[in-house]
Amino acid sequence: MNDPAAPLDSLPLRDDLRGMSPYGAPQLQVAVALNTNENTHPVPGEVVEAITQRVHETAASLNRYPDRDFTDLRRALADYLGHGLTEDNLWAANGSNEILQQILQAFGGPGRSVLSFVPTYSMYPLLALGTGTEFIAGDRAEDFSLSAESASQQVRAHAPDVVFLCSPNNPTGTALGLDVVRAVYEAGEATNTVVVVDEAYAEFARFGTPSALTLLEGRPRLIVTRTMSKAFALAGARLGYFAAAREVADAMRLVRLPYHLSSVTQATALAALAHHGTLLATVEDVKMQRDRIVDELKRMGLTPAESDSNFVFFACHGDAHEMWQALLDRGVLVRDVGIPGHLRVTAGTEAENTAFLEAVEDHLSVR
Template sequence: MDFPPIREELRGLEPYGAPQLDVPVQLNTNENPYGPSEACADDIAASVREAALTLNRYPDREHVALREALAAYLSRDTVAAGFSITPEQVWAANGSNEVMLQLLQAFGGPGRTACSFAPTYSMYPEYARDTLTRWVTGHRAEDFSLDVDAARELIEAEQPSVVLLPSPNNPTGTALPPDAIEVLCKATGAYGGLLVVDEAYTEFRREGTPSALELLPTHRNLVVSRTMSKAFALAGGRLGYLAADPAILDAIRVVRLPYHLSSVTQAAALAALRHAPELLGKVDDLRRERDDVVTWLRAQGLEVADSDANFVLYGRFEDRHAHWEALLAHGVLVREVGPAGWLRVSIGTPEEMAAFRDATTAVLATPAGTLMDPATEEDA
């Protein structure tokens, strides 16, 4: 008998994770390259120290103070729509990964279905697998936008309990228009399903791109999730959160682990929120750097997906792994992810992006930089 007695469907699988390599320029995990300031770090340290004095007690199970602060932050995106997010609509967990897992624990499971539209975040089917939820994959259009009619037809046919839609999408960076969210909310709501819009990268969206938060008052089945890992430069803090109808939060409370959010995590996140203007101060710079990189890559003859995130998907390479390895040899780490022939680069500092451009220029002049023949792209 094989040991250990792992579930059969998990046997032989590799765990999720991007390569963690010690190279000069790391542009593969969509982190904010600008860390917290000394003032923010001091506030976090002082707050954690204060929390440490009470670590003999369990944390606030309802993380009320944190939910109040997150509601105030989210309400900045709903002012134009004429309403505010309330603490009763907000829930937090250890990264948006745990938020998603809790949603599938509460609303997925045996006999239920979840779905998304590829290419998209590779962890979604793993959340489904881990909660014994049937997984269905639809597909995006050639330009990575969502074919709303095809998506609605799939949803109506499969009637998934949970539909996961990132906006901006990972790994393509594509944002969803509000009318698409409206259509799919109605389609899922018709049979009692949830539509989860994953806005992990939403702070980087281009001017004029609204948040799905604006639709919360009209769609009880809409969930909007976010994270402090990206724009807030708090990837090491592991804090994700969502906004939804309070009844959805009540369902999540049934499956959450006891005292799931530590006092230390709550204290660090609250301190970071007090420094929100400073932590988000580099977002505009990263947007400009992203747009410059898109323009530059296209000038090199590469295909580039339009991006509303802090990363760019580009290609198409005859052998993307060879190109990835060649960049790595130049000290630049990007991500092999998404459709065949494409790579994803996170947006770093100007110095890091200059190193990326120099390395890419050098590699494009070698066999590793060979682009896919357009005549064969449809078969790839």
């Protein structure tokens, strides 16, 4: 009855789920894991102590439901982001994936569509599928860039209910110009399109790269999503959030599950935000190591993208899966993103990146 080998086809699944595979990167036991864009620096001891203390204080009241509207957390997130935002402009959930799911639950759904420009974050079509929203795969240029003219033309052609703009984009690591965001928003005026700018990696952007947070004023259908998984090194805490007009945050209350953010999650995030300076101290080191990877891969004759994230997307000039396996054989796990001739590597610690670069050079010397 509980045979794990029993096919899913034996269950009365929805037709659109048949033949699908769950999302997930390989979780292999390797010496150097650089495949999921985590911040590989450990959480500093003083922050661990602060989180432990706050959770300890919260534990005594776990018999009660958490603050349903997580007011203190929204206020702390608004203070962190600045830009004149208040707690009324903030919303949070269990990771930015749940944030995106709630957005589609509110503004997508059966008979509605979401447009994004591929290659981009591979969860977008899965989130669309799970919410009954049609996913429209928009086009990018051959070099994976996206211009304001092309993006706006595609929005007008498809008239989607929601647009997802990933900036910096995953897997390419490149940030969008604000002209693209403006053009997409204006193109969606006639159809009341909600525009979501996914800034999961925003803290790693190169100097001078603007955030779409600067465009929120006067744009009630613009949403900017963020996460504490990357720059804050809190992937295990599962805390994502967005900034938008007050009415957008209010709309999320219609679709969220009751008490969806646990007391422990709220306590962890509040303690982390109180020590955000300490946590974000690793960001500059990650950026330096990212740029080192770019420079070294160029030296080896490969073609990496200039990155605004904590990872590097690069052309292998050969069989990507062959290189992926060769690196894995040397104890280094990177991400095969399914784009022919390309791989993606997370910028880890100096030692981890050295292991990666040595493994790449070793592979190139023998292929």
